[in-house]
Amino acid sequence: MYVLLLSIGCSVAVSVLLKLARSRRFDLGQAIAVNYIAATILTLGLLQPQPQTLLNNPDAWGLLSALGLLLPTVFLVMAMAVRHAGIVLSDAAQRLSLLIPLLAAFLFFNEVLTTQKLLGMALAFAALICLLIKKKNLNPSQPRAFLTPLALIGVWLGYGVIDILFKQLARTGSQFATSLLGAFVLAxxxxxxxxxxxxxxxxxxxxIAGLLLGVLNFGNIYFYIRAHQLFPENPSLVFAAMNIGVICTGTLIGAVIFRERLGKVNVIGIALAIAAMLLLFNAI
Structure with missing residues (x-):
């Protein structure tokens, strides 16, 4: 169970670091670049990828190139979301991105849509809408309030598309560790x-900020993989614990440490997101 706690901690810590980036005046471009260098080194050392297999798999390069562009772009969008919307809503939007690969599986890959999946997806949609509704007068001095919903939608859409691209890479025969290495190098x-x-x-x-970001970013992925390895018979339990854990921990840290104030509709959105995870975790 400790590996799940470490994965949750690393995920939320990335959001905290992005939250502090502006006040500490870090250059996010440099930090994100170094982050991928650190993640590449850690992937080589801990996940044992087989980069030579990519040379013999031309079908993977188009997907990898898309990931190489999308990963850093979404990282920057996530930073914008954390800055304008806060950790609570940004982490929830990221976790709700699972709705996009579910929709893709149903629309394009002929997956059967069960009643449980349909209800879970409906709750996830409702949760996202509630997250996007900004409380009136929450920060009336903010000159670019329109960036809040745009950034949250960008996080939701971006991470969802990334998930689809990794799933498509798996269909080409690429191992996850090898695909991850290629995506990190290109990004x-x-x-x-x-x-x-x-x-x-x-x-x-x-x-230094980039190295820390890279360790946390990779740690989130590594410990999540280890959790699945330790609980091979309960992948849905790992999925549910990870996503609900990140939402709850992010909410706690955002509210207590950073004093992020949420409207009543946003709170309902958080609750709906957790309910959606509970419904969908058996469907993933």
Whole structure:
């Protein structure tokens, strides 16, 4: 069970670090680039990928290229969401992104839609709508309040598409660790090219922030994989515990440490999100 707690802790800690990035004046571009370098090294050392298999799998490169562009882009959108909407709503939107691969499985891959799945998906949609409704006068001085729902939708849509791309990579025969390595390398290379083009000056504090971000980002993935390995007979339990744990922990930290205030409709959205997870965890 401790591996699940570590995965939940790493996931929420990423949001906390993104929350602190602006006040600490970290350059997110540098931090995200270094994050992928650190994640690449950790993937090579701990997950034992087989990068040579990618050379013999041309079908995977289109999907990997899409992931290489999408991963850092969604990371930046997540940072925007945390800054404008807070940790609570951003983490909930990220977890509700599971709705997108479920819809894709039903619409494009001929998966059977059961009553339980349908009800869970309906609750997830309702939860997302409740999360997007901003409390009146929550921050009337904010000049760009429209960024809050846009960022949350971007997080929801982005992470959902990433999930679909990884599932499609698995269909090409690529192992998850190998696919993850390829995506990290391409994402890091993409961010480095942007930094070189912008002639961004490097600083030690941004590199350190990036290393910490990379360890937490990879830790979330690694401990989640380990949890599935330790509980091979209960994958749905791991799924439910992870998603509900992140939502509840993010809500606690956001409310207690960062004093994030939620409207009544947002609170209903959090409750609906947890209910949706409970319904869907047997369907995944």
């Amino acid at each position: 890091g290379g993409f961010m480095l090219l942007i930094l070189v083009f912008k002639k961004t000056p490097w600083t030690a504090r941004n590199v």
